[in-house]
Amino acid sequence: MGDPSGFLKHTRRELPVRRPVPLRLKDWKEVYEEFSHDTLQVQASRCMDCGIPFCHNGCPLGNLIPEWNDLVFRGRWRDAIERLHATNNFPEFTGRLCPAPCEASCVLGINQDAVTIKQVEVEIIENAFDEGWVTPLPPDAHTGRTVAVVGSGPAGLAAAQQLTRAGHTVTVFERADRIGGLLRYGIPEFKMEKHFIDRRLTQMEAEGTEFRAGVNVGVDITAEQLQDDFDAVVLAGGATDWRDLPIPGRELNGIHQAMEYLPWANRVQLGDPVTDDTGEPPITAKGKRVVIIGGGDTGADCLGTSHRQGAASVHQFEIMPRPPEARADSTPWPTYPLMFRVSSAHEEGGERVFSVNTEEFLGDDNGNVRALKVHEVVMNAGRFEKVEGSEFELEADIVFLAMGFVGPEKPGLLTDLGVEFTDRGNVYRDADFQTSVPGVFVAGDMGRGQSLIVWAIAEGRAAASAVDDFLMGSTALPRPIKPTAAPQR
Secondary structure, eight states, X not given: OOOTTHHHHOOOOOOOOBOOHHHHTTSOSOSBOOOOHHHHHHHHTTOOOOSSOHHHHHSTTOOOHHHHHHHHHTTOHHHHHHHHHTTOXXXXXXXXXXXXXXXXXXXXXXXSOOOOHHHHHHHHHHHHHHHTOOOOOOOSSOOSOEEEEEOOSHHHHHHHHHHHHTTOEEEEEESSSSSOGGGTTTSOTTTSOTHHHHHHHHHHHHHTOEEEESOOBTTTBOHHHHHHHOSEEEEOOOOOOBOOOOOTTTTSBTEEEHHHHHHHHHHHHTTOSOOOTTSOOSSOOTXXXXXXXXXXXXXXHHHHHXXXXXXXXXXXXXXXOOOOXXXXXXXXXXXXXXXXXOOHHHHTSOEEEESEEEEEEXXXXXXXXXXXXXXXXXXXXXXXEEOTTXXXXXXXXXXXXXXXXXXXXXXXXXXXXXXXXXXTSSBOOOTTSBXXXXXXEEOTHHHHOSOOHHHHHHHHHHHHHHHHHHHHSOOOSOOOOOOOOOBOO
């Protein structure tokens, strides 16, 4: 390491300062101030010569974290981006959106604050773009083989870039009108501005990847046509079948799934003509009493969006108890810790309510939601039990359901292809990411279930390696992981 005693001299973990809340609520820009290279190099010097870098195991991509920390400390930024790109196609996405399991497994984190791995990552890639070091890498020769990638989220984009660089002719299909999947329509601008996606797509197009947005495969193109027109298919459509809350009153107006709500805010920021005479999108929290059911990242996205739209009040419900302030004993190092976290959206306002369950939506005479009937719960032997006498009502004008996803949408393409599913409802794949249908592969949440962006990119890269091997009989593409899902047969 450049400074073997850096972690002893610099015990303080530093991150970029978030912009003041009153200021950032006036716009949709990312919430962080700039972070100086000098400060970043000090933080990179805290990476220990630990012998066994558990951060490698914590990262599904196998990012070479100690190597590029050392290179940043030494000021060798161009070498750093080469090492980072060796394992990660899109560090500008993961550096902003990944919850950083690498940091949870940092050896320094045993008794100090972990190294700021995620911040070093995003600064490396942004510096590389600024310096003009991120250029197209087209293949030296073409194989004459064609591959269809269905879905343009991080798994699909990673698979497409790897396969294009291997010399195959790759077409990415996306049913939305723009490429990017949930990166485009779902992740709010204040977490990642969309020009970062467009910048990377420009590189991929220059490398030879073809993008076809607004094409619903299974409808506009049949499963049979897809298999006839392409030598291999990669399914990367994500786990988009959202979890619902089928309780009395669910049919009332004003109750929406998170993914029915969030894309409208994205579209407004992209300049789409979706607003009414008041300048508001079809679903808005402006002036309303908002309740968000679900305490995860999607719920926080709804929270930050509601703040920026001018909600009158926001409550975020979570059925689980409030996590501890420090790492829970149930998640010891180097596992990802269960602990209380405050995102930028939580910092901006709203009330978080833990250990509550909604039992009924209450409506007014016009069929609109007016309140939620709620009770407290306790966990007993792994089951939630109602706390008798804890019932209360909370008034609400609009409710967002952010309770996660249960798997891929099955009617249409998947059923037409005839792929098999696991006992959890995900697309079955073997050790080579191939489904039960020869020549059809699956990567990301569609095969894994709802997961992290870093897993999606890792699976996209691994599936690309398997496809290349299938088409050519061998491959030089890396395969960082193997599927873990067990088949249902």
